[in-house]
Amino acid sequence: MNELLTQGLAIMFIGMGTVFAFLCIMIVAMHAMSGVVAKLNKLFPEVVPQAAGVKKVVSSADDEVAVAIAAAIFKRGK
């Protein structure tokens, strides 16, 4: 029983410790990231690439369809 408890507590401390260690490092990394990204956003404002991004979202596969549709419309429009 005593050994079980030792082992169980060991797992518990290691486990909770790892979880908190991971999350604390994550918090630090998130603050760092936010800082870096904030600077990046100033240097290269996000708006322009974003707009392009949204436009280009249509994938090459969709493009293919789009071309086909365009072709169909083109024909019909004749």
Added chain:
Amino acid sequence: MNELLTQGLAIMFIGMGTVFAFLCIMIVAMHAMSGVVAKLNKLFPEVVPQAAGVKKVVSSADDEVAVAIAAAIFKRGK
């Protein structure tokens, strides 16, 4: 040939018998079910739980999305 016919007819009688037995029991069970459900529907009218059911159909996964959308709208509305 004769033995084949015996065997074939045996399968046929067993098969059709089982099918009808199954369906007859099913018919009885359906009548019983309808009776029980009719009583249940009187005791606990279906309308209220149904309405709730329809509302809650959105699954937890959809909820997640809903929350995200709500958040987005919330932000934008600011």
Added chain:
Amino acid sequence: MNELLTQGLAIMFIGMGTVFAFLCIMIVAMHAMSGVVAKLNKLFPEVVPQAAGVKKVVSSADDEVAVAIAAAIFKRGK
């Protein structure tokens, strides 16, 4: 090196030859097909079967749903 080059060139000639042979036969076959189909289209104008085709696109599975929906509407309409 010399043998490599011989082999490589052999593959190249065989490969490009096969590609062109295939495509040339395809071109001939396409012309033949267009001719045959053009005649077919005159003999059996495409319009009627097409329209039927479009209508019948709903598959048997969809039909099932359609029947169910029809039933539902039928009930409600009562």
Added chain:
Amino acid sequence: MNIAEGLTALWNTTGLMNIILPADPNLKGFEQILHMHGQWMMILICLFLLWLGIKKQFEPLLLVPIAFGGLLSNIPMPPGEAIAGPTGFLGIIFEAGIHKGLFPLIIFMGVGAMTDFGPLIANPKTALLGGAAQFGIFGALLMAYCMFGFTMPEAASIGIIGGADGPTSIYVTTKLAENLLGPIAVAAYSYMALVPVIQPPIMKLLTTEAERKIQMTQLRDVSKREKIVFPLMILILCVILLPSACPLLGALCFGNLCKECGVVERLSDTMQNALINIVTIFLGLSVGSKLSASQFLTVQTLFILLLGIIAFSLATAGGVIMAKIMNMFSKTKINPLIGSAGVSAVPMAARVSNKVGLEANPQNFLLMHAMGPNVSGVIGSAVAAGVLLALCH
């Protein structure tokens, strides 16, 4: 390798060289012709099946992939690289999805998720019509076994064509007589598409004008709770009475429960769309991969096609006659035209009942009434399949 060697190697792989196989000294006569010329003949047959699917719209969702799978599997390839062989594209899919029985069950789930058992619940006695239509299965089995020399498992697989239920046919045939899978699947789906042609003459022959004019009373409303309990009830009955039908009926009931319970619409939608479509593509292609000349171009295939149409006809007659028998003992008459819907082939058979009914009496809408025998025919076929799996295995 120089150019000449390369060209020779390539030439030897071409279909031109291999589409007609060299004569096998051990074979004679018709078998020799089949051995030598079977592949291109099968390609022609597959093109004909494609034409049936595309132009005649014979169950195209299945027949187009089946025929295309047949085309692919009859391409002359070097041994060990055949597309339908154990390491080929279609061979792998067949092994994983058909041989192990997954695909037909997944399709049955989707069928369950699309089926409304309401009309059956509203008028339970119509289930007997769906039972009587299973006579087609056992009549054809009897003929196949006694008159055409098939073994019992083969006869059972052929009989099940009369169930007019593609996934059930494929599931049973895979378990009992995999060698007949190609012709049986083709027969099952072709005849399902021919229901509007096969059934009306039989229906008219067996009924009088007066019978066809019988109008049926409006079906009662079925409550949500009944619809939820129904699939569970079927499953429990099946557990108690006939466990061997449980994979099929279990899949059907699961799909139907998901549809009716109203709390898992995501899953029900997926079963009715993405999942059933994906599985249909692969089921069709891999069933088609069994359309090899040695298994399809046989006199057995002709027998199967013949027995299949007999099975459909007997099933139709069984349903109609059962309706007439029931009318002898019951006060509320049923229109015997709905009996033919007991063959399943949901919902085409029900439509045929409706159409023939309208011809006799333009005010006579039988569609909803015919859905009762129609869906009970699905259950009946699955029960018959369970019996055959239990006894003929």
Added chain:
Amino acid sequence: MNIAEGLTALWNTTGLMNIILPADPNLKGFEQILHMHGQWMMILICLFLLWLGIKKQFEPLLLVPIAFGGLLSNIPMPPGEAIAGPTGFLGIIFEAGIHKGLFPLIIFMGVGAMTDFGPLIANPKTALLGGAAQFGIFGALLMAYCMFGFTMPEAASIGIIGGADGPTSIYVTTKLAENLLGPIAVAAYSYMALVPVIQPPIMKLLTTEAERKIQMTQLRDVSKREKIVFPLMILILCVILLPSACPLLGALCFGNLCKECGVVERLSDTMQNALINIVTIFLGLSVGSKLSASQFLTVQTLFILLLGIIAFSLATAGGVIMAKIMNMFSKTKINPLIGSAGVSAVPMAARVSNKVGLEANPQNFLLMHAMGPNVSGVIGSAVAAGVLLALCH
């Protein structure tokens, strides 16, 4: 075979004959009863689970398929043909999808593609609440190991119920203690559905009225770039610190990256819909296939259900208390009610926080604030799972 023989053969396969197994001379007492009567008892239990899923709407997307899988797997079939056996429908799916670990990871991908980490990025320190809630995992593990006699891998699998994360529970249990998969999956999903019942009393007990009224400041906007970098950051941290958590966190991060990067919407949509739905159907059914009497009708199952609710309660308490501790050291107070959202159970736990908060102060909208601990709880559970997989394997 004549009719009598056939009927006997068929009768011997019926469930009526096999639903109660013959007594095994080697067993005694309760074990004997279980052996003989287990199957129909499990069928009743599965019907109860279905009722919970359909009527009470306990995570129906999972509980309905799990319960139905349980029904199917308890059908008395001849040995070698059981639906959950190695050649049966559910057995094959289980082997391919669960045993090899694919299904939970694919679902985690879908969860990632549905999760918005924005509220966590806007207020990073709330991640600590998601960490503290993992106390439920380790508290329950300790009790299972020291007080209930489970082995360490079993205790770890039970503890992970407290992570309130279905796929994580299934993934870990499959690796560590597959024999407990049935009860653990049932407990995990049932308690996740019970979050609105389990949590509020604990939350109210541990907080004062004043604390519950704390209003939190509006979250800042999070830029697209931060959201794209975040999943990569998590993965890199995981690579460096805890590779054993990488399959789970990797799948989550992949899904989230696809959602946030904005250039692969086709894939992100598919992960959130067709793919996650298909996998949910098969995951549910095949997890349910582990609901066999011999593995479920044991005293261990009762212990697991008990430990599961303890785990949830400890997790809730852990999150709330952590929030109160943080308030001691920080100037900007956080409302301790959002601590309970650290258990994951996205997004139900966050809603519970919001609801209890509104009861105390009708102007107090905690939903978005609670999403931070909520999603960090998912990461925390995956980290805890990684630790357990690394140490208990």
Added chain:
Amino acid sequence: MNIAEGLTALWNTTGLMNIILPADPNLKGFEQILHMHGQWMMILICLFLLWLGIKKQFEPLLLVPIAFGGLLSNIPMPPGEAIAGPTGFLGIIFEAGIHKGLFPLIIFMGVGAMTDFGPLIANPKTALLGGAAQFGIFGALLMAYCMFGFTMPEAASIGIIGGADGPTSIYVTTKLAENLLGPIAVAAYSYMALVPVIQPPIMKLLTTEAERKIQMTQLRDVSKREKIVFPLMILILCVILLPSACPLLGALCFGNLCKECGVVERLSDTMQNALINIVTIFLGLSVGSKLSASQFLTVQTLFILLLGIIAFSLATAGGVIMAKIMNMFSKTKINPLIGSAGVSAVPMAARVSNKVGLEANPQNFLLMHAMGPNVSGVIGSAVAAGVLLALCH
């Protein structure tokens, strides 16, 4: 196990401990560095590929999953638990989907279901342009084999990059030189994304201003029947002439037939959406799992990248020059700019033709004309792949 032991065990599994492997006494110099530092270098490379996919939008649908798969497979895990290993998540998917050849064929089905062969049928002779562009494949093969010391199967796999067709590249490489799959897939998809950068200078170099201004006559209408017959015709030709190309062309033709025949829209929609998306996710991730340091960080990879761009350039030049040759012999001139579209990379290459054409003459819409060589380039590459599979196997 006490805390110290547990912490040590955990520490030993961390990536911090394993990201740099201990020196191997049998290795020297660059190989030693690769052995020790390869994993984190590959992680950086995968992050770069992600950046290319997300920020530069290089074929993101493939490059994002490939790069993420690469990240996951370079996580330092204990041996036997690597995510890309035989029992790992990605390893299992790779084995089932790529090694057996299913995924590329399923994607080709989807491509078929999205492709409109109408412009090719309307102007058949443009097929020659798609043929000439295959010169890229064989030119690069020749260089790889004679100048860079690759074996013939490797050289063939590298050459096929010039086909500008992802699934074809992956299918061929899996069969001929699986060890090069990672770099070849990366090269194939990267260069496909770079088509708008690589092609225009070559096109302008090889054409005169006058040629670029050539206006082409309106394409004729193509009837539905022609579109239905076309995929069957291609398949029959392929059966007769080159069975080894049949898996690829068969899948393409099946998809296209389903699209054009108009009676199986459910299946065609599924191939274009749910199915291709699901397979793309898993294909990308599992191809990425082959981005291991030992296979990617080699001088061969540099050669492959170099040969890939040479292949694309030769293919572009081949198409343009062929167009000029055809103009010598034909009265109705074609604009040589559409020759470059013969490389496939549907529909990007056709757009490039259109754009360069508009620069020379703002009234000159080449898009539809360029679709002819574009789709014939897909067929041409598949034929070339068939030749290589037949001769280099």
